[in-house]
Amino acid sequence: MVRIELTKEKKILIITILISWVLLLVAFLSHDSGVIGNVIILSLFLIISPQFILSYVRYRELKEMELAYPNFLRDLVDSTKAGLPLHKAIISLSHSNYGPLTKEIRKMANQLSWNIDLIKVLEQSKRRFKESPTITKTIRILIETYKSGGRVPEILDSLSNTLITIQETEKERRSSLKQYVIAMYIISIVFVGVIASINKLMVPIFETSASTPDSPLGVVGANPCSFCIYGFTLECLPCNIYSNVCSIFSVNKISLSCYYFALFFCMSVVQSITGGLVAGQIGEGSIKAGFKHSLIMVSITFAAFMILVKLKVIGV
Numbered sequence: 001m002v003r004i005e006l007t008k009e010k011k012i013l014i015i016t017i018l019i020s021w022v023l024l025l026v027a028f029l030s031h032d033s034g035v036i037g038n039v040i041i042l043s044l045f046l047i048i049s050p051q052f053i054l055s056y057v058r059y060r061e062l063k064e065m066e067l068a069y070p071n072f073l074r075d076l077v078d079s080t081k082a083g084l085p086l087h088k089a090i091i092s093l094s095h096s097n098y099g100p101l102t103k104e105i106r107k108m109a110n111q112l113s114w115n116i117d118l119i120k121v122l123e124q125s126k127r128r129f130k131e132s133p134t135i136t137k138t139i140r141i142l143i144e145t146y147k148s149g150g151r152v153p154e155i156l157d158s159l160s161n162t163l164i165t166i167q168e169t170e171k172e173r174r175s176s177l178k179q180y181v182i183a184m185y186i187i188s189i190v191f192v193g194v195i196a197s198i199n200k201l202m203v204p205i206f207e208t209s210a211s212t213p214d215s216p217l218g219v220v221g222a223n224p225c226s227f228c229i230y231g232f233t234l235e236c237l238p239c240n241i242y243s244n245v246c247s248i249f250s251v252n253k254i255s256l257s258c259y260y261f262a263l264f265f266c267m268s269v270v271q272s273i274t275g276g277l278v279a280g281q282i283g284e285g286s287i288k289a290g291f292k293h294s295l296i297m298v299s300i301t302f303a304a305f306m307i308l309v310k311l312k313v314i315g316v
Helices: 007-028 031-083 085-095 101-113 118-128 134-147 153-178 179-211 235-247 257-283 292-309
Strands: none
Touching: 007 085, 007 153, 031 085, 031 101, 031 134, 031 153, 031 235, 031 292, 085 101, 085 118, 085 134, 085 257, 085 292, 118 134, 153 179, 179 257, 179 292
């Protein structure tokens, strides 16, 4: 019988998909277009958000492990120079504190205490670190050194110094690119300002043209979502999203300004999310690291739109 191992991410994905299907079924049974639109948005958020959060948490955990790994290697050097074999040195260090890396070292020590071959233990550890190229390469070098019977303490010391050098170089890179990360935040704020100006200047013109039957701009001034008032269809999904956005900000859903307000808000949110991901790639070399920047930028965007609505600058 084949046993299927599910990771925490896959288990949560399956659970959120099942919950979303139940919510969607209840929504479609209600035959209410507003409820269906809200549930679709909620379901997407329910499925995507936990995966982003878990991915970012795992990324931060790996980064902390990478920072602690040189200390672990240096302690291994001291233990092996003292005369302990490599496998006994790992067991002895399992009682030390290396932050998130401690759990992995104790797992290796438990396997070694059960007389599992050291090479097999290191191979399994390498597979668990497959998302960290730095640690994976380090363990591969350690395995090859141990197999060839080379000078293990010297190799461990060299690996430790190499990892420290890589970390210092990475820190310098982040410091030199910090200005570009700040630039992404400035771009996001400026984008909201431009959107607010366009909304303030153009929406009154569209509303005026819509109220003038003989105006050549009458078609432009018409509400593009007016055909979605009486039901829910696939092409009405954006309009239902816009309607929900207006409800959140207490903007009149029937007015023409609601359409443009929600459209500009969604554009700003998309820009904040993508800008945050780009900031993560620039600053830390990983899109996963951009999740925190995206969350901050989206929060700034939401707060800015909320303030502008309260001040009656937009959405009126």
